[in-house]
Amino acid sequence: MTPAPDRALFQYLLRQADSPLILAQRLCEWIGHGPALEEDIALTNVGLDLLGQARMWFAYASEVEARMSGNARDEDALAFRRDAGEFRNLLLVEQPNGDYAHTIVRQFLFDHAQWLLLSQLARSSDARVAAIAAKALKEVTYHVERSDDWVIRLGDGTAESHRRMQRALDALWMYGGEAFVVDDVDAALVGAGIAPDAAALRAPWLARIEAVLADATLARPQDDFVQRGGRDGRHTEHLGHLLSEMQFLQRSYPDARW
């Protein structure tokens, strides 16, 4: 078995890092605006978990880049000094918070995809990848439980909450499947036993999603068109705005310390 070229590994690690980073940034927009104090704390805790996961992936990506070029960017440079076209996150996570239904549905679709992916990555032939995935998996297991709970509460709640949840689900559905679209980068890592074949995770993902939607009395959208592009740096208009806020400090005051 030949080891995957570092270039593919580096790209793959950026993909693993960017989605939790961007979603963490979205979730932190809720700080002080949550529907209840307890939920405000809980949701932003999830954001903090995701930020921690992003940092672990970035740290490893940085080491791989050093191995590759000898000129590695550190975590901060990777997070704060890349432009939108260089980000590799799923389109799903950059979508705006919208109302709470949008935030919960986005989280729900992401959490289940993450859980399935991480549970496979925890058995990676790359010990570092396996260790990061195993640590993140514990947190994501809780995120899944929380998201399922909210989807059911709001979907099977009042007429108004049901209507909003269905609307959010219909709006975000086309972004849900991007996690299972594979390309050359995936193929290289699958060949080396580092990553699982993500395409094979789509069926179990759908099964888990559909089971929760049934409990929530929500209708699974029938159109399975998948909007893709995030993996290649082609993003929706929302990412640039998000980055302008997230990266402002490092862009305006590079290497600022306090």
Add this chain to the structure above:
Amino acid sequence: MSTPGEWPLWEIFIRSQHGLAHKHVGSLHAVDAAMAMQNARDVYTRRNEGVSIWVVRSMDIHASSPDARDALFAPANDKIYRHPTFFPMPDEVKHL
């Protein structure tokens, strides 16, 4: 959904890593026990505080009245024989 003000109040008890008993740590709002448990996890145990959580509806707790303090507690203090301070305790016996 109802507003947070209408969510019932819950009292949260956490057993810490080395603690033997659950201790009251505070309260929070939640619509049911499952949500109270999740909220307790997020509000009170994110810094490794606990290994076990109890949640109890605040309305299910019956508290003694401050007015009854003398009747309930004052007699205890003047009966010195009720305080086992005369016995040497072996060091091996913990948690007394």
